Amino acid sequence: MSTTIDIPESSKVVKGKGVVAAPLRPGGWKKGVAIMDFILRLGAIAAALGAAATMGTSDQTLPFFTQFFQFEASYDSFTTFQFFVITMALVGGYLVLSLPFSVVAIIRPHAVGPRLFLIILDTVFLTLATASAASAAAVVYLAHNGDQDTNWLAICNQFGDFCAQTSSAVVSSFVAVVVFVLLIVMSALAIGKP
Secondary structure, eight states: OOOOOOOOOOTTSOOSOOOOOOOOOSSTHHHHHHHHHHHHHHHHHHHHHHHHHHHHTOEEEEEESEEEEEEEEEGGGOHHHHHHHHHHHHHHHHHHHHHHHHHHHHHSTTOSHHHHHHHHHHHHHHHHHHHHHHHHHHHHHHHHHOBTTTTBOOOTTTOHHHHHHHHHHHHHHHHHHHHHHHHHHHHHHHHHOO
16 A cells, blocks of 8 residues: 655756765864964963973972081072073963964964964064073083083982972973974964965
8 A cells, every 4th residue: 555656857957977076164274273273282381381380399408417507409599490480481371371362263264363473472482492491401411410521510319309300390391392393383384375
C-alpha cells in the first residue's frame, strides 16, 4: 500500500559536474595569526612577570660564627638586577595593556593600524627586554664562574639558592624575548601579505 510519485526532471536543469567553491571565511589566515598573537602575548606576560617576580624575591643569607656576622646576597645588591626587575615589570605591564589591541586585531583581522601600533611598541619593548636580560645574564655568568683576570670570585658555590633563582629569572626573560621576536615577525607578515 505504498504510493510512488514520479516527478519528471525539468529541462532547465543542467546535468553534469560542477565546481563548488568553498565560501570565503571572513578574516582567513590573518584571524588565525591574530589569535596566535593573543596567545603568545599571554605567554610573554607570564614569562616577563615571572622573571621579575623571581628576581625580585631572590635573597639568601649565610650565617657565619655569630648572628651579627652574616653574608647576604639579594637582587638589590646589584644595580643590574634592579634594572632587570624594573624593566621586566614594565615589559609585563606593557603586554597586559597591549591585549586590547590584540583583541581588536582578532575582531578586525584586516585592519593595519592596530598591528602597526603593536609592531612599533613591541620593537621598543623587545629592546628593553633584551638589554635587561643580557645584562643580567652577564652578572649571573660572573656569579657562576667568576673572572680570574679581575679576581672576581664565583659566589654560586656559597649562594646556591640565590644563583638558581637569578638563573631561572634570566631564562624566563629570554623566553619573553623570543616571544617578542615571534610577535613582531607574525605581525609584519600579517601586514605585508594581502
